[in-house]
Amino acid sequence: MNPAATPAGQTHPPALDRSSWLNRSTGGIALASLCSDVSHELATAVLPVVLLSLGAGPAALGIIEGTADGLSAMAKLWGGIVTDRVARRKPLASIGYLVTALGTAAIGVCTAWWQILLCRVAAWIGRGSRSPARDVLMTEAAAPAAWGRAFGMERAGDALGAVFGPLLALVLIAAGVRPEHVMLWSLVPGILAFLAIALLVMERPHTKPVARRTFRAHLAETSAPFRQYLAGILLFGCGDFSRTLLILYVTQHAQGTLFGWQGATLAIALYMLHNAVSAVAAFPLGALSDWVGRRRVVTIGYLFAGGTTLGFAFLGTTPFVLVLLFVCSGVYIACEEVAEKACAAELLKEESRGTGMGLLAATNGIGDMVSSALVGVLWSLAPTRPALGFAAAGCLQVAGALTIGAGARGSSPGVLTDH
DSSP states (O other), X not given: OOOEEOTTSOEEOOOOOOSSSSSHHHHHHHHHHHHXXXXXXXXXXXXXXXXXXTTOOHHHHHHHHHHHHHHHHHHHHHHHHHXXXXXXXXXXXXXXXHHHHHHHHHGGGOOSHHHHHHHHHHHHHHHHXXXXXXXXXXXXXXXXXXXXXHHHHHHHHHXXXXXXXXXXXXXXXXXXXXXXXXXHHTHXXXXXXXXXXXXXXXXXXXXXXXXXXXXXXXXXXXXHHHHHHHHHHHHHHTTOOOHHHHHHHHHHHOOSOBTTBOHHHHHHHHHHHHHHHHHHHHHHHHHHHHHHXXXXXXXXXXHHHHHHHHHHHHSOOOHHHHHHHHHHHXXXXXXXXXXXXXXXXXXXXXXXXXXXXXXXXXXXXXXXXXXXXXXXXXXXXXXXXXXXXXXXXXXXXXXXXXHHHHHHTTOOSSOOOOO
């Protein structure tokens, strides 16, 4: 297809074909998510071991993850506002992927936990700022009726990368590579993620003038139902602590071995299982949300999350129990990550979709910051009873599910038309 000419003789890129949810742009975004997750999950899998080698424990890990998530949340909010202000979203997304790759790899040369904090924060700011732009690019690349499947494919790529990342970490460690040097390997897939966005994604041309508005004006453009939706997500997020803490939990408290694995190796294997389950479940759950309604799928996922978290608190740490709980965790993560975005896209007008996606991501980030820091500190204060923090988180998750569920009553299957 040749570019369309304007009366002034200028040309624009060809219009995106949204007749199929599977196209060059949606595939490029999914590929970027896969490669980026290989990169930072490779690093995440060995991060607790690196911290322990530096004499740092769960409090340092909780502070690192909580601070990074909190500042990432602010970056997501900023990225959402910028996404609605700029004419092109692809550069914002691609640069964010590049910053994430560089910040993650830099952890490999750190010699103190506070240096790791700075690198993790830089990586997560890049990750946060790119998210709204990427999500808006996805909504533009697929028809509204297929948003669940499109986001499901993106989340499946993300989760599949989170399988390959820990698997690569296990291979490298088995080959004798030191954990801090494993971090350096994360740069390769991180750069590939940047190239996937830069070279594959086609952006829809924007002909309307971009108006600069205040933050209050951006917020006012989102609907009241959307803001109510965010309130439930925030409540849930305050109990949805980082999965990295579960890796540390298994490393320190697992009882027995599984296929000869124990300690850190068992923890990485279980985390890889969690991500594999999430990868397999993401697309079917996205398709289900297209059929029965997105908010119902979010509600089910949140209730499942509450039960799983309480299971970590009270069911013990035998290999069989841990396998069951990590499988359940993978299912509910897929549920929330796929349906949350598709549901938010339905509640937002096109001109405020970047801000809304930024608010959604920021709300999740704030919840992660609170829950990760709280659980990490409680764990340090009562090292023999980390279940106290897990149980408190589970109660908050159930409360968030009930809040979301209240808004789901009476919602009908299907999607809204694009604005």
